[in-house]
Amino acid sequence: MVGAHPDDPDFSAAGTLARLVEDGAKATIVICTDGSEGGEDPTIPDADLTRQRYAEQCAASAELGIHDVVFLGHPDGRLEHTLEFRKEITALIRRHRPDLVLTHVPSIAIDAPIGSYHPDHLAVGAATLAAVYPASRNPRAFRELLQEGLEPWRVKEVWIPTWNQGDFWVDISSVVETKIAALRAHESQVSNWENWEEGFRKRMREIGEKAGYEYAEGFKRIKIW
DSSP states (O other): OEESSTTHHHHHHHHHHHHHHHTTOOOEEEEEEOOTTSOSOTTSOHHHHHHHHHHHHHHHHHHTTOOEEEEEEEOTTOOOOOHHHHHHHHHHHHHHOOSEEEOOOOSOOTTSOGGGGOHHHHHHHHHHHHHHTTGGGOTTTTTHHHHTTOOOOOOOEEEEEOSSSOSEEEEOGGGHHHHHHHHHTOHHHHTTOTTHHHHHHHHHHHHHHHHTOSSEEEEEEEEOO
């Protein structure tokens, strides 16, 4: 899972990640920014908020059974899809060699919730998709990575979390409380959010109705041949 900020994996796909781990998958979470803009009190030093949010992400990931969390530390709110950023994601894909990559929507869809096209999300989604295809599989792309022992790798699928535009759903009925527990770990983000738990349960029920499940998470699914 390649996410822009601490909490993005959990808001978008914690139930699915928990199900995958239950089924025996080895999962890695990559957080691209330092999360330092994820608050409304400008007096808190950036470094203090970053430390808190990193700790929250590790605690949330542990709720899902995931202990491999990578923090890239880019400044929050300033990510761009540059060649260097694409290379960084390409190197991670070659190092971890995943069959499945989850990441953000790479382009603005104005009928989607506005949070899905945060500029950092767009940059991460675009860079990750470009790293999946063609960069991570092409030995002629970023050839210096070969000198680091990072051989080409072909990802089999990409799942892009979406609340209202999915064509593929994962039944998270058995792990909905696990998702809520992971979200609770992000205290800096949810502590002042009134009735957020019921709001998320309602949203997951609405997604589940589309697929005949009690609770579900939705994705755009890309199979790579």
